[in-house]
Amino acid sequence: MYDVLIERGLLSAVGAKSAEVLSPGRTMVVTDEHVAPLYADTVLTSLHRAGFDPALTVLPAGESTKCGTQYIALLEKMAEAGLTRSDCVIALGGGVIGDLVGFAAATYLRGIAVVQIPTTLLAAVDSSVGGKTAIDLAAGKNLVGAFHRPVRVLCDPDTLATLPPEQLAAGMAESIKYGVLFDQSLFDLLAHGAPQDLTETISRCVALKQAVVSRDFTDRGERQLLNLGHTFGHAIEACSHYRILHGEAVAIGMRMAARAAVLLGVAELDCTDAITDALTAAGLPTRAEFTAAELTAAALHDKKRMGDTLKLVLPVEIGHCALHPFPVDRLGELMEEVCR
Ligand SMILES: NC(=O)c1ccc[n+]([C@@H]2O[C@H](COP(=O)([O-])OP(=O)(O)OC[C@H]3O[C@@H](n4cnc5c(N)ncnc54)[C@H](O)[C@@H]3O)[C@@H](O)[C@H]2O)c1
Ligand SMILES: [Zn+2]
Incomplete structure (x- = not known):
């Protein structure tokens, strides 16, 4: 390595x-x-x-x-x-x-x-x-x-x-993602906005990413967890014609994933509010300005790459997420619920 x-x-x-x-x-x-x-x-x-x-x-x-x-x-x-x-x-x-x-x-x-x-x-x-x-x-x-x-x-x-504030915030979305995925104490460190010195944040996120990548370099298994917030996020980016930054879209997508985890019975603790608050403290948006129908259409546009089921990454609790297979033909229904 x-x-x-x-x-x-x-x-x-x-x-x-x-x-x-x-x-x-x-x-x-x-x-x-x-x-x-x-x-x-x-x-x-x-x-x-x-x-x-x-x-x-x-x-x-x-x-x-x-x-x-x-x-x-x-x-x-x-x-x-x-x-x-x-x-x-x-x-x-x-x-x-x-x-x-x-x-x-x-x-x-x-x-x-x-x-x-x-x-x-x-x-x-x-x-x-x-x-x-x-x-x-x-x-x-x-x-x-x-x-x-x-x-x-x-x-x-x-x-x-020297980063513009919105670029710093976009990076915070991915950093908070590692906390939600793997590490409650990292999440807590980031819950009140970006730390002045980002050295510890970067070190901890990198260590978490490297651990996953070393076990699954080619992205066939657990590396897919890193897509938390990205299935919904990619749809948001596409709907905005890439006007919304990737990190901003991932932020909104993480809140949607937290809602989906509750609706699908995967969550042991509802962490929607905790995630929403942390993202807001970092200066990130948490709600999409698009309709469920628009987002579903955008997500299904990627369908050729995902087959009949897609793997949603859903928070079980802060610090622990699960890959959850979900039928593509039920995405519209789910999107209606998580957009609320
Ligand atoms: N390879 C991977 O695993 C992976 C993972 C996530 C994202 N990506 C890719 O990363 C890209 C997005 O990266 P990004 O968000 O860094 O965007 P970016 O490279 O476009 O940088 C964002 C903006 O910040 C400016 N900038 C960079 N450093 C600066 C600094 N220190 N001070 C002031 N301005 C600075 C850049 O000029 C640019 O305008 C996407 O293309 C995405 O697909 C790749
Ligand atoms: Zn990303």
């Missing part, structure tokens, strides 16, 4: 920490236009000092960068920069940069090393860990990808200080 280093101020030690797992050589730092002016210089300076010869590529910010065109353009840049099998690429940014650069690293020369430097809370607690990489197609998000583990994840919580 690769390691995830989480430490305030780590950004200025990126070079030394990369040199511990890679022999210094040519490398390429890939980032986006928001992150570059904030953090690229620190990373490049640190890499130079450790003996690397880094190139820099700055891409537009936003989900649309996770596309085939940017992917091919990035591979061409990597080739022009002369990266070889023994070199690495460095993803500096949120989940968009992490997923795109991870996928480029997975496929360039049939796979080269990637170092992930997450700079959003969502990337720190979720996307930079676990080895899933992807780009989007017109037909949907994350439809092309690969499993490719980073050689190291270097997370500096100080970089999160």
